[in-house]
Amino acid sequence: MNDLSEVLYTSDELARRVGEVAAQIDADYEGREVLLVGVLNGAVMVMSDLQRAMKSHVQMDWMAVSSYGSGTQSSGVVRILKDLSMDLEGRHVIVVEDIIDTGLTLSYLMSNLASRKPASLEIMTMFRKPEAARMDVAVKYVGFEIPSQFVVGYGLDYAGRYRNLRDLGILAPHIYA
Ligand code: XMP
Ligand code: MG
Numbered sequence: 001m002n003d004l005s006e007v008l009y010t011s012d013e014l015a016r017r018v019g020e021v022a023a024q025i026d027a028d029y030e031g032r033e034v035l036l037v038g039v040l041n042g043a044v045m046v047m048s049d050l051q052r053a054m055k056s057h058v059q060m061d062w063m064a065v066s067s068y069g070s071g072t073q074s075s076g077v078v079r080i081l082k083d084l085s086m087d088l089e090g091r092h093v094i095v096v097e098d099i100i101d102t103g104l105t106l107s108y109l110m111s112n113l114a115s116r117k118p119a120s121l122e123i124m125t126m127f128r129k130p131e132a133a134r135m136d137v138a139v140k141y142v143g144f145e146i147p148s149q150f151v152v153g154y155g156l157d158y159a160g161r162y163r164n165l166r167d168l169g170i171l172a173p174h175i176y177a
Contacts (some may be wrong), residue, residue, distance in 0.1 A: 033059065035059045039109070107135065
């Protein structure tokens with residue numbers, strides 16, 4: 001697709017890495033049931049691949065927050081559009097994110113979720129940009145560190161489009177210029 005200026009990771013590379021992270025989570029949580037909390041809509045692909053690659057018992061729930069609107073700049077304003085259905089108290093929770101850019105969205109989410117008294121609370125993100133190094137929240141599982149460019153595919157969108165691309169790529173600047 002020529003809306004991408006570059007493919008960063010092919011679907012095979014993404015699947016292999018998700019498998020590695022799933023094995024790491026299985027080992028870390030041996031004998032415990034994990035609740036994966038996916039952040040809609042971006043985490044849809046990684047959530048479905050991650051849990052199918054896991055061997056442990058796993059449950060899932062979803063939250064929707066808004067931080068970006070349809071542009072490419074983080075606004076810092078986070079709204080909960082859809083809250084969880086499950087009670088987190090006493091559960092081993094892993095928040096599953098598509099991407100961490102500034103970390104503003106996640107910082108807000110983590111303090112919100114921590115107040116619900118989970119037994120443990122960690123983060124898995126498929127992609128992380130360099131900006132996130134300034135974040136105060138520790139991220140236990142990271143798929144890939146990527147450059148500070150706007151990427152799409154594997155659940156990530158631009159104005160709602162491109163989530164269905166199997167590869168992760170850099171969106172060609174002429175698309176949003
Ligand atoms: P912050 O800056 O709060 O942003 O960590 C996190 C959310 O912003 C979106 N985001 C992106 N979406 N390509 C996208 O499609 C990108 O390169 C990108 N960078 C940030 C994403 O929704 C993420 O949850
Ligand atoms: Mg998103």
